Each structure stands twice: as structure tokens, then as C-alpha cells.
Amino acid sequence: MKKRFALLLSIIIFLLSIFMVGCSSEEVKNNGKEKVITDLLGREVKIKENVERVVAIGPGALRLYIYVGGKDKIVGIEEFEKKNAKGRPYIIANKELIDLPVVGLGGPNNPPDPEKIVAVKPDVIFTTYAKDKAEADNLQNKTGIPVIAISYGKTSLFDNAVNESLRLIGKVINKEERANQVVDFIENAKKDLEKRTADIKDENRPTVYIGALGMKGMHGIESTQGKYSLFTALNIKNLADETGKTGSVMIDKEKLVEWNPNIIFIDLGGLEIVKQDYSKNTKFYDSLTAFKEGNVYSQLPYNFYSTNIDTALVNAYFIGKTVYPERFNDINIKEKAEDIYKFFVGKELFDKMQGDFGELGKLDMK
Template identity: 80%
Template sequence: MKKSLALFLSIIVIFLSVFIVGCDSKESKNNQKEVVVTDLLGREVKIKENIKRVVAIGPGALRLYVYVGDKEKIVGIEEFEKKNLKGRSYIIANKELMDLPVIGLGGPNNPPDLEKLIAVKPDVIFTTYPKDKQEADNLQSKTGIPVVAISYGKGALFDSAVNESLKLIGKIVNKEERAKQVVDFIENTKKDLEKRTYNIKDEDKPYVYIGALGMKGIHGIESTQGKYPIFTVLNIKNVADETGKIGSVMIDKEKLVEWDPPIIFIDLGGLEIVKQDYSKNSKFYDSLTAFKKGNVYSQLPYNFYGTNIDTALVDAYFIGKIVYPEKFKDINIKEKADEIYKFFVGKELFDKMQEDFGKLDKLNLKF
């Protein structure tokens, strides 16, 4: 009888132990810590506290992540990111990303590939694709993966949406200090550029034009921008502001003759088109004061699948040095550029950028 009772009690103890361990395991699994974040579309998204696997899709999403997060957590990239690396410092400096699985075509007009996204099992999807909450919710619902919308805003360069996106990425992947450093770097650069030029008298500010800017493709000298962010932060008079438009605008060449700005910048992305046009219409170009006096300069292209913020800041210092040489006489462009690239992507890439596009320098189209 005593043996039977002892055996019965032993069985009860074993059963209770298994039950308790099982409950603890289930509770541990079900109660994995989560955080709730609000994305750039105002959506509240539940995310695991310890993120280990990440993907970033849509124009500029991967770039913003690379500026802040651990590259080792990225588990796949879009095919578009593997094509034509020219100008994209975040990929050039981290070519190991090219070996990752493809998670979709990518590009501004291609929707996310649900099957490929699910296949790499990310803990979170950062994306710039959704135009509204419904699109983001649909992607999250169909994949079963938390979707966090990030954004470059309307202006991209010095837009508060960029800073908020960087901070959000930092919070989610436990890189808040790095995110703060990046945001501070951008803001301090903006302050430095403004401080150097804010007190220049209006009569001492020359009118300037920027042409051949990329806009869903490459264009000639007619392609420009109203309220060009680099000109704005440098307190430069932009002749294209007369159009009353903000952002990309195509002007008539006759308008450029009418404006006749003393300084012209040409984006190196469209330089070949400008050269071809010059060979056919040299009289037009030679009638412009900037061309007559040799005041035509280059700019590195910084818009390609979103804004390459590092390159835009390099351009800002170069343009400032050309338009207001006395205010930027302490700036060595190569040193400043390499400082900027190294901070954002970990490598000094100024020589590589010039090798790919051409030099930041005075331009001579008479060949």
C-alpha cells in the first residue's frame, strides 16, 4: 500500500512539473515583450522588442536604415538596389549587401513582392512605398509582418520627416544613440551653412541657376527646381523661384536667357545631355553671362532612388564655396566630403563619386 501511494505521488509530482514547465514555456513564448511605435503615417504598430531581422523596401528606405542600423540585421534587398550602384554611397560602402537574397523588384513603380518578403522572415519591414494607412495595413495584413512606414517628406533634404524616420528606425532596432548622432549631424550642418550666409546683404547675393537636375530620368539644362533646398539653406537667390513653383520644373530656354544668371550649376547626371545640346546650340549657351565669364560649375547628382543626404551635404559646401568664397574659405572640399561620407556610411568616398560622375569643379563645354 505504501509503495502504491509513493508511486502515485511520484506520478503526480512529475505531471505537475511537466505542466508547470509547459505553462512557463508557453507563457514565455506568448508574453514576448513588444513595443508599440507610431510610424510616419500615424499608424500604431506592435513590434518585438529585440529585432534581429530587418528588410527596408521602397525609394530610400534601405539608405535611411544603413545610416542608423546594423547592416548584419538586413536579411534581403530589392533587385533595384543591386543595379547601377553609381552615386549610392550606402551600397558602395557596404557591397556585402549585394549578396543578400532578392526580396522584390524594387523601384518607384513596382509593388512589394509578398512571397519573397515572407520567405526571408523579417521581424519588421521598413517601407517608403505606402501612400496612406490603408496601403501599409494591407501589406502588414498580407505578410503577417509588422510594417513601419518611413518617409523623406516633401523636401527630402532638411525635411523633418527624415529626422523622424531616422529616430524611429533607431528606436526599433535599439540604435537610438546612433540615430541621434545622425539627426544632430544633419541639423548641425544645416546650422553651419545658414550661419555662414544669413547676414549677407541682399544686394550682395548673386542670382544663381541650377540645371540638368534629374526628374524621373535625366534631363538637360531646362530641368531645374523652385525653392531648391541647397540654395535656400545657403541664402542664395534662385532665379527659378520666379516660377512660383516648389520642386521640379522644366523651363523654356528663352526664360534662362531672360534671367541671365551670373552663376550656373550643372548637375553631372545630365551633363552629357547638356554637352550634346551645346554642340548643336552653342550660340544659345555662349549668349549667357555665366558661360561668357566662365562661371559654370558642376554638382554631384544626389537624387537616385531617394535622396542621398550625404552627397547633398557635400554639394551644399561646394556650392557655398563657389557663390560665397570668403564665407567658406576654411573649407577644403575633399576633406569635408570624406568627413561626411565616413560619418554616414563608414568610408571616404569622395574620389569614388568623382570617378563615377566627374569632378566638382568649373565646367568647360567647349570641346
């Protein structure tokens, strides 16, 4: 009887052990589920179903991630991101990121550091560094970690590559709803800006110029942009479009005299350079109608390690209200700015940005 009982007990224990092993194996299988996504370079990348650890490297990569995922899951950042948070709301609003391990130097001209990335054990690497499939594959082969290429595209704002990147981030970290909300916010702002100004007759549109735009550093009034995306969205008559160029361009100051714009905007990042030049060449500046009539206004710098989309949108509404006041009379810039910053990074940072760079408004060079 005892032998029979012992045998029965052994069988039960054996069956239970098989059951437990089976459960354990199934649990590992479930936790190890994978999915395949296609990145911005058209690469098919196999990733974990539940990504928990992330690094985002290259100009703007961390910013786009934070817009969708906040600071959660980030396990390391580039040294460049730690150096100076000024002008970068995504860092200002998430100062805890500064204490994370360094995963490379960062910056526009420094390649990724595979060893430092591997050290923080990310599940995925988002990168804006990779310009082609080979470059992305090379980093993936060196680290053994899935590399997902994202992009800002070619324009400073309202580029569809940004929307695709935001949605891709959402898909990877299972925050597709938030990603769609961010894309919708950007697209709705674009539609609002365009709708407010679309029906203004050409003869009623003032001529406008923007100077002192940052381009791999700070510059004076000669630094501008053709097809400037903020102006384009507002249907503004951008005199720099006459250069036939898209994006950053340095003009001859005499060209500015020839154009003689009705309104001039100065990026606050280059304001001091303009002020110094004004003190040396006052006669030149005072020959311009915009300076003579007091129609010179500021713009917050928004290109720091690629585009701060939130600040760019704040500028767009301010520019619209300045050039077409009757079309934006319902917009309170401070309220609009705080809504924008809070949506993108979770904090109201308009006062902080103005404290760091100067106020949005009319400029007096004297």
C-alpha cells in the same frame, strides 16, 4: 523505506518539472515581448520588442535604414537596389547586400511583392511605397508582417519627415542613440550652412541657377528646381524661384537668357546632355554671363531612388564655398566630404563618387 524514498523522489522530480516548465514559459514570454509604435501615417503598429530581421522597400527606405542600422538585420533587398550601385553610397559601402535574396522588383512604379517578402521571414517591413493607411494595411494583411511607413517628405533635403523616419527606425530596432546622432548631424549641417550666409546683404548675393537636375531620368540645362533646398539652406538667390514653383520644373531656355545668372551649376548626371546641346547651340550658351566669365560649376548627382543625403550635403558645402568663398574659407571640400560619407555609411567615398561622375569644380564645355 524504499517506497517512501521512491515517493519522495517522484515528488521532487514532479516539482522540478513544474519549475522547468515555468522557466520555459517565462522565457518564451520574455522573448515574445511586444511594443506599439506609431508610423509616419499615424498607424499604430505592434512589433516585437527585439526586431532581428528587416526588409526596407520603396525609394530611399533601405538607405534611411542603413544610416541608422547599417547592414545588420537586413534579410533581403529589392532587385532595383542590386542593378546599379553607382551613385548610391549606402550600397557601395555595403556590397554584401547585393548577395541577399530579392524581395521584389523595386523601383518607383512597381508595387511590393508580398510572397517574396514573406519568404525571407522579416520581423518588420519598412516601406516608403505606402501613400495612405489603407495601402500600408493592405500589405500588412497580405504578409501577416508588421508594416511601418516611413517617408522622405517633399523636399530633396532637410525635410522633417526624414528626421521622424530616422528616429522611428531607431526606435524599432533599438538604436535610438544612433538615430538621434544622424538627425543631429543633418540639423547641425543645416544650421552651419544657414549661419555662414544669413547676414549677407541682398545686393551682395550673386544670382544663381542650377540646371540638368535629374527628374525621372536625366535632362539638360532646362531642368531645375524652385525652392531648391540646397540653395535655400545657403540663402542663395535662386532665379528659378521666380517661377513660383517648388521642386522640379522645366524652363524655356530663353528664360535663362532673360535671367542671365551670375553663376550656373550643372548636375554631373546631365552634363553630357548639356555638352551635346552646347556643341549644337554654342551661341546661346556663350551669350550667358556665367559661361562667358567661366562661372559654371559642377554638382554631384544625388537623386538615385530618392535622395542620398550624404552626397546632397557634400554638394551643399561645395556650392556654399563656390558662391560665398570668404564664408567657407575654412572648409576643405575633400576632407568635409570624407567626414560626411564616413559618418553616414562608414566609408570614405568622395574619390569613388568623383571617379564615377566627374570632379566637383569649374566646368569647361569646350
